[in-house]
Amino acid sequence: MNESKKDQSHDDGHDIDNNMHDMSPGEVSKAMQQPRDLFNSEDGEVDFRGVSWQGAAILIAKFQIGLGALSLPSTFHVLGFFPGILCFVILAIMTTVAGYVCGNARRYYPHMHSIGDAGELLFGKGGREFIGVIYYIYLALVAGAGMLTTSVAFNALSEHGACTMVFVAVACLASFVVGTGFRSLGKIAWLSWVGVAGIVFAIWITAIACLAQSRPAAAPAGPIKLDIRVFPKATFIQAMSAISTQLFALGASGTFFSVSAEMKNPELFTRSLICGQSFIVITNIAISSIMYAKVGQYLASPALGSAGLLIKKISYGIALPGLLVTAILWSHIAAKYWFVRILRGTRHLQSNTVIHWTVWIGSMAVTVVFGFIIVGVVPFFNDFLSLVGALINPVFTNVLPGFMILFFLAKNPSRAGDIVEDVEREESMSAMNWILNAFKAYRNGWTAVLMLVGAWFMILTGFFIIVGGTYSTTLGIRASYNNGAVTGVFSCGDNS
Template sequence: MGKTGDDLEDLGIAPSQIGEVHDDPANAHDAVFGEINGDGPNYRDVGWLGTSALMMKTQIGLGVLSIPAAFDTLGIVPGVIIMCIIAAITTWSDYMVGIFKLRHPQVYGIDDAGGLMFGRVGREFFGIAFCLFWIFVAGSGMLSVSIGLNALSLHGACTAVFVAVAAVAGFCLASIRTLSQISWLAWVGLVCILTAIFTVTIAVGVQDRPAAAPQTGDWASDFKITNNPSFTDAMTAISSLVFAYAGTPAFFSIAAEMRDPRHYTRSLLICQGVVTGTYIIIGCVVYYFCGSYVASPALGSAGATVKRICYGLALPGLLVTTTLVIHLPGKYIFLRILRGSKHLTSNSMIHWGTWLGCTFSVAVVSYVIASGIPVFGGLVSLIGAFLGTLMSFQPMGLHL
C-alpha cells in the first residue's frame, strides 16, 4: 500500500522514493532528516556491517547476563525451546521493520509506524512506550556498569556513586550525534562483552564448582532438564528472555540512518544468527556447570577473581550499551522537537542546545530509575514484562 498525503502531512515532511538510497549521502534530501549536507551531521552514513554491530549491541549486553538464571527457573530444554520461539517471533517482527521502512521512508521510529497504523493516538502511544522502554533499559545499563565498577574496586565506593559515574559517562558518549559515529563504539563494546561472557563460560567449565556452591565435600551440578516453576517465576524468566531480544524498537531508528536501507535484511540475519547462537551457548554451558548456583548477572558465577576479570573485560561493552540506549530516546525526542526545521541538520546553537538537553534529560531520568530499583534481575524482568513484549512483537506488516 502506498503512502497517502494525510500520512505524510501528519509526519510533517515531504515524500521520497521507496527504497531511497543516497549515492552521495553528504549532500542529499532525506524523508526524515531533510537536507543533509557538509555543514552539519550526516545522519545517513551507517553501512550494513555497522548496522549489524548496532543491532547486536542493542541485544547482546544486558539480557545475555540473565539467561542462565532464566534456564534455572524454566529448565534447560524448555528454556531453549522458549528462547528459539522468541527468536523466531522477533526475527519476523524485525524483518517487517525493514520492509516497512522501505515502503515508508518517512518513518523514523516505531511511533511513526504506530501513526500510520493507528492514527495520532497510536503515534503518541508508541512514542511514549518507546521512550519509557529505552529509558528503563538505560537505567538497567547504568546499574550493570555500577555492578562492574563495584567488582573491580572491591566496593571502593557506594553503589550510588558508581551509578552516577555511569550516568555521566553514558551522557557524554550518547551525545555523539550520529549512529555512524557510534557504530565503531558498538564494535568495541560487542567484542568486549563477548570476550567477557565467553571467558566466564570457559571458567565455569574448568573450575571444580561455582563460587556460590558449597566449597567442601562432593558436589555435582543440579541443573534441571525440565522444571516446574510457579506461574510468577516462569513469567519472570520468560520476561528476561524477551528482554534479551528486545532490540526491535531500535531497529527503526537504525534503519533510518543506513546508507542503503536495502541491505537491512542482510544485517538483520547476521545479527539474529550471532545473537541466538551466543545466547544458546552461554545459557546452556553456564547453567549446565553451575546449576542453581548460577549468579545473575552471570559474570559472577565463577568466583571473585574471574568476576573481576570478566567485569574488567565487559565494562566497555556495558558502557556502550548504556550509551546506545541513552542515544536512542534522546534522538527520538530531538527529532520530535526539530523535525522539519533547518536546525535539525545544522551546527547551530539551537541544534546543540536541544540535542544536549535531550540526552541529558534521558540520562538523568535513567539515573533516577537505576537508583530507585537497585536490583539487576528485578529491573530486567520489569522491563521485559512491561514493555519488551509490546515493543518487540509488533505486526509491522499490517500497513504495508
Template sequence: METKEQIDYDVSAADTKIYSGTSSPKIEVEEGEVFSAGEDGVDFRTVGWIRAAMFFTKMTFAAGVLSIPSALYTLGAVAGALFIAFWGGLNTYMAYLQGKFKLQHRSVHTVADGAYIVTKQFSNGSEKWSIFAKEVTEFIYIITWIICAGVSTLGLSIALNAVSRHATCSVAFGFVAYFIISSVASIRKIHKLGWITWVGFGSIVTAIMIVVIAVTIPERPAAAPKTGDFELGFAALPPTGTTFAAAWAAALAIFSSSANTSGFVPVISEMRRPQDYFKSLYACMTWITSSYLALALTVYAYCGQWVASPALGSAGPTIKIIAYGVAIPGLIAGAMICVHVAGKSLFVRILRGTHHLTSNTKTHWAVWLACTYGTGLLGWILSEAIPFFSSLVSLIGALGFAPLGICLPALMWFSMHPAYHRGSLRERALWVAHVALFLLGVFTLVAGTYANVKNIIDQYKAGLIGAAFQCADNSGTVAS
C-alpha cells in the first residue's frame, strides 16, 4: 500500500478533511511533493542551501538595485535609508512566512497553490472559491515575473547599447537580449544554473563597485556642469516640490528591489532539504539589505541629482561602457532567473499530475521550451512597449509584489494560526499586527498603482519618456 509520502498529489484536486474544535473549522489538505522522478525521470530535488542562497541573492540583486540611487534622490538620504531597512526587514519576514507555509503544505509549488489552500480553509472547503483564488493569484504571479523578465531584458538591451555605442537599433538589441536570456533560462534544473548565478552575481557586484569607486574620485558628478557652480542635490529630506506620487513611486522602487520573495517558494520544491531554506533566506537578505544601504547611499552621496537610472551610467561615458560590459553576465543571469521562474510555473501547471513532468519525453521538452521562450518573448515585448526603467520597477512592486509578497503571506499566517484572534494577549497582539501587515499590502497596491500611473503620465508630459518600439539609444549616455 502506498504511503502519504509516496503519492504526488495535485493540490487543486487534493482531498480535504474538516476539523472542528475550540477554533474555527480548519481544512487539512492531503498532499505530496511536487517533483518525483519516474523510471527515466529528471531528479529536480538536488539543490543545497548554499546554491539556493546564491540563486535567491542573484534573483534579488539584479535590475532593481540599479534604480535605488535615483529613488534616494526623490526621497532624501534619511527617508531613503529608512525605507531600505524597513522594506528589507518586512520582505525577509514575509519570505519566512511563505517558507513555513510551504513546509506545512508539501504540494505547494508557487504562492498560487498557497492561495488555494488558504481559501479552502477560510471558505469552509469551498472548491469554487479556492480554484478562483488560485487562478487569480497564478495570473498575477506569472504576469509579475514576466514583467520582471521585461525589466531585466530592458537592462540588458541598455547594456548592449552602451557597450556598442548604439551600434544598431535598440529594438534589435532587445530581441538579441531576449533570445540569449530565454536560451539560458531553458536549462531545466535550478541546480545546474548554479554556476551561472555565481558568475552573474560576481559580475554585477564588480560592475557596481566600479561605478561606486569611480563616482568618488572626480570633484563633481559626470553629468553635472563642467564649469562653474552647481547644486549637488544631496539632502536628508526630499527635494522641494516632491509630490506624494513621486515619493511613493520611489519608495516602491526600493520595495520592489527585495520584494520578489514569492519567487523563492518554487526553489524549496527543488531543495534536497527544504528545512534548510531558512539558512538560504537569511544569508540572502542580510547581504541584500546591507549592500543596498552601503552602495546606494554612496552613489547618491557623490552624484546627488545627477545620478543616472540605471545607476551604472552615473560615472561618465567611459566608466559606463566598462561597467556595463562587466555587468552583462549579471544582467543575463538576473533576467534568466525571471524567465525560468515564470516558465517553470507554467510548465508545472500544464504537466502536473502527468508522467511528462519529470520524464524526458517529447511532450516534456516541447512544453518546457514553449514556456521559457514564450514568457521571455512576452517580457521583451513589454520592455519595448513600456520603455521606462525606474517606473516599471516601481509598478511591479505595486501591482505584483504587494499582493503576492505582503497580502498573501499575511493570510498564510492566519491560516497557520487560526485561533490567535481569541487567544492570549500576546496571540491577539500578533493577530492585530498581521491584520496591519495585510492592510499595508492593500495600501501599497492601491496607493502604489495610483502613484505610478500619475508619475508615468507626468514623465510623458515632461518629455522624459520616449515612444514604444523606437530605435533611439536607450542607454542614457552621459555627455563628455
C-alpha cells in the first residue's frame, strides 16, 4: 500500500478517535457497531479498490452499451422517430438519476456492495435476500445473453461453421477463464476499453455503410418504401415491447454499487457517471437516428446486419471482442455478488486463502454454467430475455432507486463520518414508516419537493413498465409458439 493511502487511513482513524473522545460510553458503543467500508482492510492481500474514475467511467459505458444498443434503432420504427427519441431521453434521465443514487449511496453507507444491500437498508433482511436473488438471476441472464450474442457473431463470421451451442460453450469457457483470472474490477477495467471501442466502431461502420448504400440491403427488388414514421403507428403491446427494449439498453444502474465499491476515490463517482452515461446516450441517439433515417423499416435486429452480408461480417468481426467482454463482465459481477455475500466480514474476502479461491472459482463456475444452461434450455430465449427485462429491469432502474430517494428524504443521513447522529436517527424510525415520513420533505424547500415528485414518478413508471412490458412480452411468446418460430432446446441452428 502506498504512503498516501497509509496517511489517509491514519488520518481517518485519528479523526474517529478524536470524535470518540467527545462521546458518552453509549455513543461510543453505537459508533463501534456502525458498518465499516467493505473493502477497507489494511492487511488485505487482494486490492479491490483499484478502479480510477476514468476506469469507472468506461465500466459504466460498457455496462450500458452492448446487447440493448444493437436492438435500439428498431424501436424508433415502432415508437415513431420523435416519440422514440423523447422516450429514450426520459428513460436516460431516470436511469442516470438511478445511477447517481446507487453509486453515491456508499458515501453514507460504506458497507454496501450491491443493490441487495440496499434492499436490506430499505426493507430489512428479508428484502436483502429477495432482491439479492432476483439481482443475481438478472446478472446471470444478461451474461448468458452475452454468450448467445457472441455465438451470433461466430455464426456470422464462419457462415455457421459449427453447432451454435459449441460457439456458446466457447464464449462460456472464455468468460470463466478470463472472469476468474481477474478478481477485481480494477484489473478487468482495461477490457472494457476494448469492449466499448469494438461495439461502438462496429455500429458506426454499419451506420456509415447504410448511408453509403443507394437502397437498404434487406429491401426487396423493385420500388421500396422506407416507411419512416415521425409519429407511432403501433399498438400498445408493440409500444410497450419497444419501451422495454430501450430500458434494457440503459438498464445497468443496479451494477453501479459494485463499480463505486471498487473505486480508489468513490467520491468521484458522479464524474464517472456523467462521462460514461453521456457518451452512451449521445452515441445511441446519433447512430440509431442515422440508421433509422436511412434504412427505415428494413432495419435488422441486431442492427449489425442492416448493411448487407459483407458489412455484417466486418461489423461482427470488430464487435466480437466487445460482445465477449459483455459476457465476461456480467459473469464477473454476478459471481462477485455471491463471493462477497459469502465471505463478507471474514479475513478470506481479501486474503489468498483456499476458502477465498474456492468460493471465487465456484461462484464463477456456477454463474457461467447457469447462463449456458438458460441459453440452451429456454426455446424462446430472445422473448424470455425481453420478459426478464420488462419484469426485472425496472426494479433496479426505477422502483428501488425511487424508494432509495424517499429513504434519503425521510432519513436525511449525514456523511458516513457523522456516525452517532445517523445511528440515533435510524433507531428513532421504524423500518417502514420512512415512506410516509418522506412526504414531509416538502417542508425542506422546492428541491426536496422535486426529489419527492421525481421519486414517485420513477416508482410508478417502473411498475407501469413491469405490468405493461410483461403483458406484451407474454403475448409475444404465445405468438412465437403459434407461428412455429420456437425451436427446440440446445438448438444447433444458425442464429445469425
